[in-house]
Amino acid sequence: MREAFGKRLADAVSTRGPLCAGVDPHPSLLRDWGLATDASGLERFALTATEAIAEHVAVLKPQSAFFEAHGAAGIAVLQRVIGLAGEAGALVLLDVKRGDIGSTMAAYASAYLGEGSPLAADAITVSPYLGFDSLEPALRQAEATGRGVFVLARTSNPEGERVQRADAGGGRTVAQSVIDAAALRNAGTAPMGHVGVVVGATNEPGQVELTRLNGPILAPGFGAQGATVRDLPLVFGDALPRVLPATSRALLRHGPDPAALRAAVLSVTDQLSQLLG
Numbered sequence: 001m002r003e004a005f006g007k008r009l010a011d012a013v014s015t016r017g018p019l020c021a022g023v024d025p026h027p028s029l030l031r032d033w034g035l036a037t038d039a040s041g042l043e044r045f046a047l048t049a050t051e052a053i054a055e056h057v058a059v060l061k062p063q064s065a066f067f068e069a070h071g072a073a074g075i076a077v078l079q080r081v082i083g084l085a086g087e088a089g090a091l092v093l094l095d096v097k098r099g100d101i102g103s104t105m106a107a108y109a110s111a112y113l114g115e116g117s118p119l120a121a122d123a124i125t126v127s128p129y130l131g132f133d134s135l136e137p138a139l140r141q142a143e144a145t146g147r148g149v150f151v152l153a154r155t156s157n158p159e160g161e162r163v164q165r166a167d168a169g170g171g172r173t174v175a176q177s178v179i180d181a182a183a184l185r186n187a188g189t190a191p192m193g194h195v196g197v198v199v200g201a202t203n204e205p206g207q208v209e210l211t212r213l214n215g216p217i218l219a220p221g222f223g224a225q226g227a228t229v230r231d232l233p234l235v236f237g238d239a240l241p242r243v244l245p246a247t248s249r250a251l252l253r254h255g256p257d258p259a260a261l262r263a264a265v266l267s268v269t270d271q272l273s274q275l276l277g
């Protein structure tokens, strides 16, 4: 039985730093790398990126959509990425952003967090907009198998503002109510719980209160979407030690040379370690 996700993540971050490297095989990146935009190009791209990057980061985040676009062949590549990244010692956060009624959520939980499932990762992204409680099967399955979930709270895209900053009652925004529900699940765990949240690094400071979360914070939006390493302390304040800054295109555009990919990862890791002291 593997250790709890919070412990595994804390250990990985303490040895490798907090960077979460995204593997997002955009067709435009495949073209930039001189590859065909078909399943063979996807395979070369995703395996090259994973082999170059995974051994240097705490978390590797493949974005499922770009694999799904190639049907069964793409899913087979995703499965290999999950396996290779695990062998390289990275935790795999599969970005699938699932969310459904509880009975269907249980099937997603088996697919992505179930022991022995071909696509099981260390954690997945989930969407709480069918109600936080509809995520229960995934939260339970993750806890039972030493895995984690990252719940969308205040996302990095400008379109998220209207729904996520809406008043959820009691003076809280919808985003804050998601964070508070995650905090309840993580209460009493050490070094932290298995329910993370997603808060984009592109957000203005002060929109959400994260100090009671006791869980990891995935912070995409840094790199191609405009946020910088310097923004992280402003946006996350005291919660910074729990932040996993995530970036995809800004790293991947350094390929296809594995040495250049590695150098890009190590340079960001270095900037983050200077920031975190």
Ligand SMILES: O=C(O)c1cc(=O)[nH]c(=O)n1[C@@H]1O[C@H](COP(=O)(O)O)[C@@H](O)[C@H]1O
Binding pocket: 022, 024, 063, 095, 125, 154, 155, 156, 157, 198, 199, 200, 220, 221, 222, 223, 224, 225, 246, 247, 248, 249, 250
């Ligand atoms: O859950 C995510 O990872 C995510 C949440 C969010 O709020 N914003 C966001 O950009 N993402 C994902 O993070 C990645 C960002 O990619 P880059 O903009 O290329 O760094 C993509 O895979 C997005 O789907």
